[in-house]
Amino acid sequence: MGRRGSGGEVALDPVRRLALEALLRAEEQNSYVNLYLQTRLAESNLHPREKALVTEIANGVTRWRLYLDWVLSRFCKTPLDELPPIPRNILRIGAYQILFMGSVAAPVACNAAVELTKALSHPGMVALVNAVLRRVAENKDNIPLPDRDREPARFLSVKYSHPEWLVERWLKEWGWEETEALLRANNEPPPLVLRVNTLKVSVGEFLELLEERGVSAEPCKFAPDGVVVRGGDKGEALKLVRKGLAYAQDESAMIVTHILSPRPGEKILDDCAAPGGKTSHIGALMQNQGEILAMDVHEQRLKLVEKTCKRMGVTIVRLVPADGRSAWLFLSEKVDKVLVDVPCSGTGTLRRRADARWRKSPELIREMAGLQYELLRGVAPLVKVGGVIVYSTCSLEREEDEEVVRRFLERHPEFEPEETRQYLPRPIPDCEAEFGAIRLFPHRHGTDGAFIARLVKRAEGRVEE
Template sequence: MNQRKGNSRNGRPNGGRPFRKPAGAAPAAPRKKTAREIALDTLLRVSETGAYSNLQLNRALSDAQLQRADAALATELVYGTIQRQLTLDHWLAHFAAKGLRKLEPWVHQLLRMSAYQLLYLDRIPAHAAVNEAVTIAKRRGHQGISGMVNGILRSIDRNRSELTASAITDRDAAIALSLRHSYPEWLVRRWLGAFGEQTTEAICAAGNEPPHGSVRVNRLRESREKTLLQLTEQGFEAAPSDVAPYGVAVKRGGNMADTDGYRAGLWTVQDESSMLVAEIVAPKAGMQVLDCCAAPGGKTTHLAELMEGKGKVWANDVHPHKRELIEGQAERLGLTNVEAITGDAGELPDRFAPGSFDAVLLDAPCSGFGVIRRKPEIKWTKSEEDVLAIAAIQRRLLEAASGLVKPGGVLVYSTCTIERAENEEQVEQFLERHPEFEFDADWPEAVLAPLRTAGIADDSFRGSIQLLPQHFGSDGFYIARLRRRP
């Protein structure tokens, strides 16, 4: 038998003695994970532990220190795979001989992630998606698993022209829309009942689009025009918001919180729909204002800016550690009229006397169906029972908040959902119980004008709106302004 020179019978060099590193030699550096491996790890954490996709991904990317292009790929794979998982499973089931339920979780997520690249990301070559998946399967599993992964993905690649969302049809509209756009069937049925088929499909499609960034200009420090010029000069693709008076939409440019302007307190990162809430409260300088559920402080600081730093905004949140977030935001923006407090919003009447405030904002906890494009796991983790439970909490908080509004004062109720049980029905029931309150349509013209143009505030406008994610490419939001009769 021929052997390489210097090898012994046991295949070891140096006459059969085991190789030893020189004394003091540094240990080999661990292999850096690829963007796809990081995405896979994140998908597993989100699926198995219920972690929020954005928080888990941010941690993973921070630890990995990927190049910008690789970080963008990992981000796209995580959000896209979660968003499209039902549709992906629909197609994968055609090619997985033993079914998807028998797959190990990591194999299932790997197939989803890879199928997403093949079916939704034209810029990624098919061979790159398949080969990387096979490599990952070999590292984590065995030859049989990698062979199965290779076979399924190559079958999908060969049949890509037929595996399109438009090819999914069913006589039951709920089933068709659920599979086509990847939403739970129960949720689609609720939206069909509330909005009709055309609007429901538009909601579903908008929820799968990638979100753009946006910032709210700190009007106490800079104009929107100057901010736009500054961002453009720094290479950002920025434009005035179509809906928020002091908002700027940013389509390209990276993390807006990691900028000199943010650190200098010139702007706050906030969704454009969310920016409308404080504008609709419309507080005046010198007022006493309460934000019942305030963290992380975006709406609180907006209220304080509108008040020109005069008067006081009490910012309450149930979580003690979030108090520091609110205080940090106020300090960064140069606002001295914010006081952060901690407690259950339902117990605020124990802290403040009845009728203590000129304006009260209750941005209530909700199902979050308006922010699915930012947190896609919401549609898979929430249930109809959750909607009912959350509505009960909102009812309790509304009761508590309303007693703190002085006669003639304003109560604004808002949520980042599009669920009528949490929005229109919640407010209508509140008004039935509290005839001392009424809808207030006296909104700032700068807010109303774009809403009229978009047909959201029509002739029937009374003082509440439901923004849907397709209206301005921003979050779905419900906002109602109520006034306590003098």
């Protein structure tokens, strides 16, 4: 709601105005809501509670945009895509508060939207915004959805605000119950998970440091060096991250490195290494003994690896600016193990970024699968006989996971799949995938979605041109 200025005029609510600004910027310039807010909130004088509210509104509207538009279209005679961007996004902000934020009374949400519209749009939009939002408030407990039996994909798409093409894929692959559980999990904000830097502190000591700062946390379920922050000021936890005592990293990413099973004294290649989270984890598990070759095609991004490893106290890293698709042309030495944590569509991490689901496409999945295969074959000649490649993605799509591994094994018979589960630091239920690999799900395991396969080299092979 607007605030009265000294002259009686209404001063615009800075929280909703900044949320609107972020949404408009994302829509008009294709920018990322979270990245834009990081900069703008750091510059603002808003109270921390107000900053949290800006973030909740902007991310909530972005995440639930499809459902919000479905609801608004029930009560708005003008098609939403024909409305100007400002009133369209003001309607979304108002509807999100009415439908999802029990802490905001419907009249407050309506009045705040009206004041924003008065100030930023033309007079004809004020009555429309007011009428539509009041009807949303009156009918919020009786919103019709697409027919579940006749249009199952559309029903789930609208109800859980995911692209229909992606819901169709998952229904075909995973079935109704699994897909609905996954969609629901993607709309739950993920916890802050930290990997403890065991080069500097033990997990027990780190938990004590958090407790001293009023932060409640508990050990991760599957990764022995991870902790999950459950309460308190996350800013206090992140101060310890900046000191190099921990690294913000999902548990699934920690499990990837444990499956690689680095040992002191080994030589390990980390392909696609930036920004260095897994590189620094490899260094910790190697106890800073041996050598890590951190490769990335973007030399600038290798500086992030260098910065991360310096902060974490990892001293055994050699930076290799090179394209992993031709890794064998840039390195002459053989290595014991290779981590190929490839760029991917990221469909296993949709809960992490509010706008991620709207930036995916079937074309992206096909494009990524081609790149992933090229990266995997590019490192094959560098592996010693008896050595290992761990291939991992944060995608749930078979084209990027099993099919890439299948294609690689067909063309590289010198490699065989290993039973990945035997390298897990702790048992994980219901994670089996083809080729001895594992797949993690947000709704099953409480982690980001991930696919992890371990391939062992049994003989020398040819270089694939």
